[in-house]
Amino acid sequence: xxxxxxxxxxxxxxxxxxxxxxxxxxxxxxxxxxxxxxxxxxxxxxxxxxxxxxxxxxxxxxxxxxxxxxxxxxxxxxxxxxxxxxxxxxxxxxxxxxxxxxxxxxxxxxxxxxxxxxxxxxxxxxxxxxxxxxxxxxxxxxxxxxxxxxxxxxxxxxxxxxxxxxxxxxxxxxxxxxxxxxxxxxxxxxxxxxxxxxxxxxxxxxxxxxxxxxxxxxxxxxxxxxxxxxxxxxxxxxxxxxxxxxxxxxxxxxxxxxxxxxxxxxxxxxxxxxx
Numbered sequence: 001x002x003x004x005x006x007x008x009x010x011x012x013x014x015x016x017x018x019x020x021x022x023x024x025x026x027x028x029x030x031x032x033x034x035x036x037x038x039x040x041x042x043x044x045x046x047x048x049x050x051x052x053x054x055x056x057x058x059x060x061x062x063x064x065x066x067x068x069x070x071x072x073x074x075x076x077x078x079x080x081x082x083x084x085x086x087x088x089x090x091x092x093x094x095x096x097x098x099x100x101x102x103x104x105x106x107x108x109x110x111x112x113x114x115x116x117x118x119x120x121x122x123x124x125x126x127x128x129x130x131x132x133x134x135x136x137x138x139x140x141x142x143x144x145x146x147x148x149x150x151x152x153x154x155x156x157x158x159x160x161x162x163x164x165x166x167x168x169x170x171x172x173x174x175x176x177x178x179x180x181x182x183x184x185x186x187x188x189x190x191x192x193x194x195x196x197x198x199x200x201x202x203x204x205x206x207x208x209x210x211x212x213x214x215x216x217x218x219x220x221x222x223x224x225x226x227x228x229x230x231x232x233x234x235x236x237x238x239x240x241x242x243x244x245x246x247x248x249x250x251x252x253x254x255x256x257x258x259x260x261x262x263x264x265x266x267x268x269x270x271x272x273x274x275x
Contacts, residue, residue: 005042008107011100012061012068014041015112018054025113027055027143027273029120030105032062032097032127034149036241037248040066044124046251047243047258048148052266055120055273058108062127063096066249078164085161085169090154091178094126098133102140118143118196120269124243126151132184138194144272146199146265149206149241152213154182160207185213188220195221197275198231199268201261203239210241236260 004015018026033044041059050057061067070076081089109116118141123131128150134140151157158169158179169175184191198221202214214233221231239257242248254262 003045004112006111007067008058008060008105008111009100009103011104011107012041012066013058013104013108014045015056015058015108016045016049016051018056019052020054025115027117027120028108028112028114029053029055029057029122029269030101030108031057031059031122032124032130033059033065034125034127034241034243035062035065036125036243037246038242038244038252039248040250042066042251043244043248044127047254048122048124048262048265049254050122050262050266050269053269053273055269056112056114057122058112060097060101060104062130063093063100081161082164084175085158085165086154086175086178087172089161090126090157091182094129094133094154094182097127097130098137101130101134105140117141120272121145122148122265123150124148125241126157128152129154129182129184132191133182135195135198136184136187136190142196144197144199144269145195146201146268147214148201148243148261148265149203149210149239150200150214151210152184152217153179153209155179156207156209156213159209185216185220188217189224192221192224195231197229197272199265200231200233201236201264202233203236203241203257205238205240207241234264236264 041061128147
């Protein structure tokens with residue numbers, strides 16, 4: 001079966017078929033890409049195809065990315081980031097992607113030969129924030145989740161945008177509130193109460209604060225009773241934050257570091273699908 005592309009409740013997607021032959025509906029893993037390269041669903045599918053997993057991998061396009069870029073350019077998204085990285089860009093970006101997921105999932109189930117059981121989730125960078133938001137709401141049953149170089153705390157992503165504005169970010173009470181709502185170390189108790197097995201993949205050359213936050217989330221989940229097999233952190237040598245070369249809009253050959261991540265994720269999901 002070939003790759004399927006389309007839209008699910010208005011959300012663009014690239015879906016890769018399961019490995020091997022399956023009798024009946026296959027499991028479903030849903031992913032969200034990063035804003036760095038690869039920054040579209042098609043490019044993310046090429047960077048982390050998980051080709052050895054006997055499940056459909058439906059890679060969703062994030063808001064204002066790929067097919068949803070305004071006039072086919074990133075200018076509109078960059079303008080929002082310059083206006084206010086937290087209130088105009090990061091927070092609404094994550095909230096919109098998470099809010100549109102339930103309807104997109106229903107539509108995917110109508111278009112792909114998948115079951116109606118718990119899904120797998122995979123998110124990278126800000127896509128990891130979306131996955132955490134979905135987990136925290138508890139609306140969708142999730143079988144297993146994996147995060148790659150995730151933005152566990154939105155506050156830690158803000159300095160990365162200060163170069164666009166040319167000045168330090170001016171925090172307001174509203175911005176602090178928005179960042180707190182997307183601080184998943186702080187919300188670890190809520191996550192631990194409903195969190196499925198969770199894998200954190202952290203590049204050893206990722207942004208230092210992202211790595212610190214990933215370790216802090218793991219520690220917070222463990223303190224809340226998560227067992228090692230339920231919450232795991234894997235460090236990947238030579239992996240910086242991006243998973244693909246710029247511009248990251250189209251499918252590209254898989255980087256060696258991304259291939260290593262792909263192998264880690266494949267083994268993780270194989271184990272969880274077998275449980």
